Amino acid sequence: MTGLSDSQLKTLQNAGNLPTVIQLKVDGITGCGCVLGIKKALNVLYGVHDVDVKMSAGQVVVQGKGENMTQEKLASALRVAGFSVDQKYTEPSR
Numbered sequence: 001m002t003g004l005s006d007s008q009l010k011t012l013q014n015a016g017n018l019p020t021v022i023q024l025k026v027d028g029i030t031g032c033g034c035v036l037g038i039k040k041a042l043n044v045l046y047g048v049h050d051v052d053v054k055m056s057a058g059q060v061v062v063q064g065k066g067e068n069m070t071q072e073k074l075a076s077a078l079r080v081a082g083f084s085v086d087q088k089y090t091e092p093s094r
Helices: 006-014 032-042 073-079
Strands: 020-027 048-054 058-066
Touching: 020 073, 032 048, 032 058, 032 073, 058 073
Parallel strands: none
Antiparallel strands: 020 058, 048 058
């Protein structure tokens, strides 16, 4: 933990000082090929720093900064790559 309140963390994120963390629910992650495809589709986006794929849970957690770090843009990149993204996005709690 950082010792900062949620509002302080949000302020720092909005100022561009902390990476944004976005969690997506992706259907049909069946193997290593899917994991690699997801990472490839997201890592080409400017500002994406880290992609963590939790295959058994069907979750993708993306960290980064910049205008590409929105749920809509990340989901769109995954859909273009052939993945099905659940419309219910969540941002991991801090």
